Amino acid sequence: xxxxxxxxxxxxxxxxxxxxxxxxxxxxxxxxxxxxxxxxxxxxxxxxxxxxxxxxxxxxxxxxxxxxxxxxxxxxxxxxxxxxxxxxxxxxxxxxxxxxxxxxxxxxxxxxxxxxxxxxxxxxxxxxxxxxxxxxxxxxxxxxxxxxxxxxxxxxxxxxxxxxxxxxxxxxxxxxxxxxxxxxxxxxxxxxxxxxxxxxxxxxxxxxxxxxxxxxxxxxxxxxxxxxxxxxxxxxxxxxxxxxxxxxxxxxxxxxxxxxxxxxxxxxxxxxxxxxxxxxxxxxxxxxxxxxxxxxxxxxxxxxxxxxxxxxxxxxxxxxxxxxxxxxxxxxxxxxxxxxxxxxxxxxxxxxxxxxxxxxxxxxxxxxxxxxxxxxxxxxxxxxxxxxxxxxxxxxxxxxxxxxxxxxxxxxxxxxxxxxxxxxxxxxxxxxxxxxxxxxxxxxxxxxxxxxxxxxxxxxxxxxxxxxxxxxxxxxxxxxxxxxx
Amino acid sequence: xxxxxxxxxxxxxxxxxxxxxxxxxxxxxxxxxxxxxxxxxxxxxxxxxxxxxxxxxxxxxxxxx
Numbered sequence: 001x002x003x004x005x006x007x008x009x010x011x012x013x014x015x016x017x018x019x020x021x022x023x024x025x026x027x028x029x030x031x032x033x034x035x036x037x038x039x040x041x042x043x044x045x046x047x048x049x050x051x052x053x054x055x056x057x058x059x060x061x062x063x064x065x066x067x068x069x070x071x072x073x074x075x076x077x078x079x080x081x082x083x084x085x086x087x088x089x090x091x092x093x094x095x096x097x098x099x100x101x102x103x104x105x106x107x108x109x110x111x112x113x114x115x116x117x118x119x120x121x122x123x124x125x126x127x128x129x130x131x132x133x134x135x136x137x138x139x140x141x142x143x144x145x146x147x148x149x150x151x152x153x154x155x156x157x158x159x160x161x162x163x164x165x166x167x168x169x170x171x172x173x174x175x176x177x178x179x180x181x182x183x184x185x186x187x188x189x190x191x192x193x194x195x196x197x198x199x200x201x202x203x204x205x206x207x208x209x210x211x212x213x214x215x216x217x218x219x220x221x222x223x224x225x226x227x228x229x230x231x232x233x234x235x236x237x238x239x240x241x242x243x244x245x246x247x248x249x250x251x252x253x254x255x256x257x258x259x260x261x262x263x264x265x266x267x268x269x270x271x272x273x274x275x276x277x278x279x280x281x282x283x284x285x286x287x288x289x290x291x292x293x294x295x296x297x298x299x300x301x302x303x304x305x306x307x308x309x310x311x312x313x314x315x316x317x318x319x320x321x322x323x324x325x326x327x328x329x330x331x332x333x334x335x336x337x338x339x340x341x342x343x344x345x346x347x348x349x350x351x352x353x354x355x356x357x358x359x360x361x362x363x364x365x366x367x368x369x370x371x372x373x374x375x376x377x378x379x380x381x382x383x384x385x386x387x388x389x390x391x392x393x394x395x396x397x398x399x400x401x402x403x404x405x406x407x408x409x410x411x412x413x414x415x416x417x418x419x420x421x422x423x424x425x426x427x428x429x430x431x432x433x434x435x436x437x438x439x440x441x442x443x444x445x446x447x448x449x450x451x452x453x454x455x456x457x458x459x460x461x462x463x464x465x466x467x468x469x470x471x472x473x474x475x476x477x478x479x480x481x482x483x484x485x
Numbered sequence: 486x487x488x489x490x491x492x493x494x495x496x497x498x499x500x501x502x503x504x505x506x507x508x509x510x511x512x513x514x515x516x517x518x519x520x521x522x523x524x525x526x527x528x529x530x531x532x533x534x535x536x537x538x539x540x541x542x543x544x545x546x547x548x549x550x
Contacts, residue, residue: 071508071520071521074520074521074524077524077525077528078500078524078527078528080528081496081500081524081527081528081531082496082497082500082501082531084531085493085496085531085534085535088493088535088538088539089490208516209515209516209517210513210515210516210517211516212516213513213516213517213518217510217518221510224510224518224520224521225508225509225510225518225520226504226508226520233504233505233508236504237501237504237505240500240501240504241501244497264544264545267539267542267544267545268539268545270535270539271532271535271536271539272532274496274528274529274531274532274535275528275529275531275532277528278525278528278529281521281525284521
């Protein structure tokens with residue numbers, strides 16, 4: 001066993017210990033396990049929101065996208081800066097409503113707002129669907145991470161299973177309190193590792209950032225701007241737009257939002273989170289350094305790790321690996337917990353009214369295990385890059401945004417049918433395009449490339465909004481007729 | 486709707502509306518190609534603008550329960 005692996009295993013043990021410590025002395029009802037009894041201050045909310053954004057995807061997927069597709073990767077910095085600003089206006093009303101109505105999950109938010117348990121069930125399903133590619137990213141990264149840092153001694157499939165069990169143990173013992181503490185360590189580590197690698201690697205190989213970009217410009221100039229076709233400007237703009245729009249729509253953001261003590265925390269976060277996103281810039285530097293230094297590399301998702309292994313001693317590769325592992329555990333545990341809470345509040349409770357808190361927690365945890373196993377299998381079967389999976393998950397989750405945003409207005413003109421059918425159409429379009437591997441270009445060969453290059457998520461989003469408005473218009477009328485008669 | 490909330494639209498216009506015009510390598514700013522610089526600059530501006538809004542908005546002066 002090399003020193004890199006020793007450090008990674010130590011990090012796993014430490015985070016489980018932290019989870020256990022955070023739990024001690026607290027009565028873990030569903031509300032405690034999931035949303036920490038609504039008692040988190042501004043800094044904890046910041047750490048958790050940042051903790052959910054900066055996952056192992058930031059390390060491996062972002063550098064991989066920069067390595068493979070160059071400037072296309074800049075969309076990540078752009079949408080994070082724009083998306084986090086919306087926290088100022090979107091989150092306070094969501095938080096306030098959730099507090100008044102005792103809401104603990106996103107699906108429950110919808111079912112309560114639209115007064116429809118059917119819609120709650122549907123939102124829970126859409127949320128879990130969108131989380132599947134995201135959790136798959138985490139498991140896939142875990143496999144890449146451990147197999148690379150063990151210098152091939154552990155296969156990536158074995159790594160995925162071991163990592164999955166580690167994550168499950170972590171989720172079972174800790175709940176949101178454990179995630180908040182581990183999140184603190186993880187955020188410090190990931191910031192340090194990213195900024196260090198992003199400065200050291202370009203300076204070590206090219207003398208300066210300017211030197212790095214000059215070399216990239218000579219070696220692969222097309223990497224520094226968006227191409228005319230494919231991942232073009234219209235792809236960039238549509239992708240940034242839907243991703244920013246979807247920023248806080250994640251089921252695993254919901255518990256963090258509800259866990260806050262007050263609304264001011266969200267307005268403060270709108271100030272802090274955009275500039276914090278600059279961290280991603282340093283990941284681009286790593287990806288671009290790899291373009292010049294590892295020209296033979298086939299799998300871009302390995303760029304950051306391969307370059308670290310080429311440059312540093314195993315112990316430091318271990319630090320990078322341990323950071324990656326923590327950056328898997330924290331968001332992973334938040335995602336699994338939120339999926340479980342949605343299924344419990346909107347599927348199990350209505351089916352079995354009067355179920356005890358203990359059995360609720362038990363069924364939630366059972367669901368966590370099932371979902372993890374499913375995602376572990378997906379992570380071993382597909383050959384998509386991390387960035388492709390990430391784009392799919394955002395195209396799906398953004399479909400929740402229109403009816404959630406509009407439900408925050410005083411007079412919401414959208415009905416439960418409008419919300420449900422709109423989302424259904426949006427999600428169906430994304431799923432069809434993803435599974436049939438069609439593109440706009442193959443569907444509509446005669447359209448100009450400006451339209452062909454649009455992210456399919458935005459086409460789905462417009463269809464969603466259109467259906468939502470039309471259906472709401474007609475169902476609203478019939479409701480009025482029903483009331484009159 | 487407070488009038489200074491409009492400030493928050495600037496980064497959206499700059500990034501979404503500006504992308505087509507700034508998708509180029511030259512000029513380099515601080516050694517960084519222009520397109521990447523533009524996005525990074527507006528990420529910083531987003532925080533500055535939100536800070537201004539935060540300070541102007543009387544909502545944040547109230548002591549919350």
